[in-house]
Amino acid sequence: DGFAGTLLDDVEVLILDDAGLPIPEGDTGNVAIKRAFQPQEYLNDPVTTARTFRDGYFFPGDTGYLVGRDLFLAGRSSEIINAAGVKADPARIESIVFAFGGITDAAVFPLETSQGLTKIALVFVADAVLDVTAMLAYLRDQLGESSPSHVARVPRIARNHMGKVNRAELAQTFAQQVTLGFSV
Secondary structure, three states, X not given: OEEEEEOOOOEEEEEEOOOOOEOOOOOOEEEEEEEOOOOOOOOOOHXXXXXXXXXXXXXXXXXXXXXXXXXXXXXXXXXXXXXXXXXXXXXXXXXXXXXXXXXXXXXXXXXXXXXXXXXXXXXXXXXOOXXXXXXXXXXXXXXXXXXXXEEEEOOOOXXXXXXXXXXXXXXXXXXXXXXXXXXX
């Protein structure tokens, strides 16, 4: 999680659950921002306006939490994976993958199976000596039902010019391999 900053006096931030209800301080949810003078719409874009502006608040699509007036960002709400009702945050899973050690790069993404189910997938780059069996056990222990069910070791993970992983592109690239037993 990244420290985004301390809120200015004229900024109100709410952290909300998926139903739009406030959640306790320190819990991660959807970020909603309100300032006295802020835009209220996207010009000529009523669909985006309806999605991002509600009840005087701007919803930037971030997930995060508050500690006092300090805002911490955890990820993007659009990247949350819903796999058979299990909601998984790729950024959180990736941080746990890196905590195992020996991992030099990792990306988590939603993967559609040929049966139309969404699964949690992980690709990673690691040191040659990595104990993959131990890593998978560690992930199951740390993540429970949000542990990736499809895992592959790769030589590198492509990123865009901003250094970000394109999760949709990864999903498309690896979708064919699901039927081939995509795993480590």
